[in-house]
Amino acid sequence: MAAVNNLEFAGDYHLPYINLISHMGEGVDSTTHGENINAMLIELNIYENIFSSSVTGSAVILDTQNLISKLPIQGTERLSFLLSTKLSGDAGDTVIDCTEKSGRPMHVYAVTNKQQLENDTAMTYTIQFASREFVRSLRTKVSESFEGRMDEMVNKIFTDPEYLDSQKTLHFQKTRNQDKILIPNLSPFAAINMLCQRSLPDMQNSRGAGYLFYETTKGFHFRSWESLCVDKNGGLRDAVQQFQYVQGNLDPITGPKRKHIKDKNKDRITETYKNVREYKFINNFHDVAANTTLGTYGHRVITHNIYNKSYKIDDYHYHNKWNETSHLEDFPSIVDSPVDYDTLEGTPYQKGVSDYPESRVSLQSTSPYINSDKNTGSYGTPVEDDGVLTGTRLAQANKIMQGTQLEMTINGQSRLQAGDVIDFDLQSVENKENSRGALDPQYSGRYIITSIRHRVVQDKFLQVLTCVKDSSKSGYGYTGNKSFTEISGGTGKKSPLTIDIDGYDSQPRETSPNYSGGWYPGAT
Numbered sequence: 001m002a003a004v005n006n007l008e009f010a011g012d013y014h015l016p017y018i019n020l021i022s023h024m025g026e027g028v029d030s031t032t033h034g035e036n037i038n039a040m041l042i043e044l045n046i047y048e049n050i051f052s053s054s055v056t057g058s059a060v061i062l063d064t065q066n067l068i069s070k071l072p073i074q075g076t077e078r079l080s081f082l083l084s085t086k087l088s089g090d091a092g093d094t095v096i097d098c099t100e101k102s103g104r105p106m107h108v109y110a111v112t113n114k115q116q117l118e119n120d121t122a123m124t125y126t127i128q129f130a131s132r133e134f135v136r137s138l139r140t141k142v143s144e145s146f147e148g149r150m151d152e153m154v155n156k157i158f159t160d161p162e163y164l165d166s167q168k169t170l171h172f173q174k175t176r177n178q179d180k181i182l183i184p185n186l187s188p189f190a191a192i193n194m195l196c197q198r199s200l201p202d203m204q205n206s207r208g209a210g211y212l213f214y215e216t217t218k219g220f221h222f223r224s225w226e227s228l229c230v231d232k233n234g235g236l237r238d239a240v241q242q243f244q245y246v247q248g249n250l251d252p253i254t255g256p257k258r259k260h261i262k263d264k265n266k267d268r269i270t271e272t273y274k275n276v277r278e279y280k281f282i283n284n285f286h287d288v289a290a291n292t293t294l295g296t297y298g299h300r301v302i303t304h305n306i307y308n309k310s311y312k313i314d315d316y317h318y319h320n321k322w323n324e325t326s327h328l329e330d331f332p333s334i335v336d337s338p339v340d341y342d343t344l345e346g347t348p349y350q351k352g353v354s355d356y357p358e359s360r361v362s363l364q365s366t367s368p369y370i371n372s373d374k375n376t377g378s379y380g381t382p383v384e385d386d387g388v389l390t391g392t393r394l395a396q397a398n399k400i401m402q403g404t405q406l407e408m409t410i411n412g413q414s415r416l417q418a419g420d421v422i423d424f425d426l427q428s429v430e431n432k433e434n435s436r437g438a439l440d441p442q443y444s445g446r447y448i449i450t451s452i453r454h455r456v457v458q459d460k461f462l463q464v465l466t467c468v469k470d471s472s473k474s475g476y477g478y479t480g481n482k483s484f485t486e487i488s489g490g491t492g493k494k495s496p497l498t499i500d501i502d503g504y505d506s507q508p509r510e511t512s513p514n515y516s517g518g519w520y521p522g523a524t
Contacts (some may be wrong), residue, residue: 007086010272010411013461018044018059018081020071020127021105028070034080035071037061042124042457046083046096048418049451050214050221050228053189054134057106059127060113068111068125077108079129083454085414085461094415096217096454103167107135131215133166133188140164142191145182150175150199150380154213154222157188164188169219173211173227176202179380189213192222197393198379201226204234207324209379209393216417217454225396225470226326228419228448234326237421239446243410244425245276276408276424277462281443283405286334288353295360296398297334297353301387303377306367312384315357316391325396328421328446331475333403338484341493350484364390399470406447406468412454412461420449422467445473 018041019034021027027035037059046057059079067073083096098104106129114125142163146153151172157163158170177200183191192213199211201224213222230236291297299316319336338350366386368375377383378390406424426444439445447467455462485492 007269010269010275011460011462012086013412013414013456014084014086015044015081015456018079020067020073020108021078021080021100022071023074023076028067034078035067037067040064040067044083044454044456046217046454047451048214048216048454050212050418050448051450052215053137053193053213054131054215055106055217056128056130056134059129060124061127062122062124064122066123068114068123073108073111073127075109075111077127079106079108079127081106083414083456083461085412093218096414098217104131106130107132109135131168133164133168133215133220136164137187137189140188141185142183142188143185145180147178147180149178150195150211151222152178153181153195154192157191158220158222163191166220168215171219171221171223173223174202175199175211177380179376196222199224200379200381200389203227203230203232203326205324206326207321207392208326208396209389210396214418216419217414218417221419225400228421229328229470230326236446239423240420241413241416242274242423242425243276243408244274245279245427273411273413276410279406279408281405282407282466283402287402288334291334291398291402292353292356292359294394294398294402295362295391296395296402298355298357298359299391299395300357300361301391302361302363303383303387303390304363304365305383306365312387314387314391316388316395317357318354318395319352320354321392321395325392327471328448328469329471329473331472333399333470333472335476335479337479337482338487341484349481362390362394400450400468403468403470404443405450405466406443408465408467410463410465412456412463414454414461416449416452416463416465418449418452422447422449422465424467441474442472442476445469 015038017036018038019027020037021034024030025033027033040061040063041059042062043060044057045059046055048055061067071077078100079098080100081098083098084094098106108127108129110128112126112128114123116123140163142157146156151174154172155170158166177198179198181195181198183194186194196211196213199209201208201211203224203226206226208224208226211222211224214220228237295316297318301314301316303312303314305311318334319332322332334353336352336354339353340351342351342355343349344351344355364378364386366377366383368377368383375383377386379385381389408424424444424447426440428438428440430438447469449465450468451466453464455464479487
């Protein structure tokens with residue numbers, strides 16, 4: 001982390017102005033270019049997410065000047081501001097630059113929650129805003145035939161003055177497939193997201209499928225999940241920040257190793273940026289029922305070829321396909337041990353969670369020769385690959401959406417963005433009394449930030465991160481070819497018992513004892 005520059009505490013920030021510019025390019029005073037509403041600001045929120053095509057946000061305003069009518073605010077204004085964390089060298093990728101000078105102002109699209117306070121001298125309301133690309137995608141449509149690699153098509157839509165016409169940076173990953181595709185009157189975001197579903201990453205030893213298209217405060221990204229985990233050659237990406245959950249009564253600046261520090265107060269502040277204020281797990285990969293139903297472990301894809309009236313069945317197997325794609329950690333998030341008495345056909349081995357392809361059955365149609373004279377399917381590859389690639393793409397999406405999800409609140413760092421890799425040190429529960437103890441073998445380790453809520457409130461800059469991992473740091477052990485009977489404590493499979501309930505009617509009926517006088521059980 002860069003050296004401290006007037007940084008007074010972790011969570012300190014620099015927001016010199018937040019100009020609200022009217023539809024005429026003015027402030028209340030027509031000689032000014034916008035109205036600085038910094039003094040009216042109660043709370044500022046900026047949202048970014050790897051599953052969202054644009055950055056959005058909100059500003060909660062306390063208005064004592066009737067600015068909403070004098071400017072006026074009606075939904076076509078712009079917001080210009082610069083948010084940083086007071087670190088020396090703040091520029092470029094280390095700040096949130098939404099200024100007009102950078103070409104990245106936010107566009108107001110709604111005013112909500114308007115409420116006049118009881119004393120009639122003020123009102124509160126929320127200004128909803130988003131990036132220019134958000135509103136432009138609502139106003140334009142893509143209707144064109146494209147041919148070539150998928151990333152080339154996305155670049156065309158992203159830069160074309162008739163479509164998204166973005167002035168921002170697009171970080172894209174080349175695709176290994178190409179095709180001829182007709183996009184029929186879709187919005188730019190919808191068109192790009194359609195291409196995401198058909199894109200195959202060009203990475204070493206990867207047979208993955210599916211891309212993400214999203215915007216962060218630093219620019220746009222068109223890339224695969226795998227590219228967030230590893231580089232093109234398969235090397236793990238470095239974590240941009242290490243976080244730890246430290247007990248409140250412990251000082252991070254302790255011990256003889258820290259005696260050389262000249263300014264321990266400044267070092268304490270920067271060390272505090274590593275600390276997590278609070279955290280909770282909002283989802284974990286071990287919801288086996290949900291992941292079984294979604295086809296994360298086993299999935300049968302039936303592909304119907306409209307052209308030659310044939311069909312093909314492809315079964316996805318989570319554990320068999322594990323090494324065909326890259327992950328954050330080394331081990332699968334669930335073991336391949338037997339889960340029932342069923343045996344795999346032709347073998348003495350019993351089935352694990354991935355051996356039930358009929359957990360989810362999908363039917364999709366495909367046809368070659370529709371957009372070209374080639375025998376290619378939905379991915380621009382041989383039509384026979386469609387089922388395999390669809391199973392892989394859906395399983396990858398499930399591993400992210402239904403994987404281990406961690407929500408943590410940290411002191412704001414404007415350099416962080418969705419898609420970054422972080423390390424989270426979580427102590428194992430038996431070591432709570434010793435903060436230098438062992439880390440949790442499964443839930444600590446590498447995570448990818450999938451969403452960030454940048455929150456400026458009460459003179460403090462905080463960030464709420466949602467982080468996901470699709471794998472396990474240490475694994476869960478090997479059963480050593482134990483059978484399900486052995487796992488069940490030696491209890492073998494028992495024969496079922498079925499009973500015809502009509503047989504009950506032929507049995508003698510029980511009657512209540514004939515007691516005389518008073519109440520007795522069964523008396524009415």
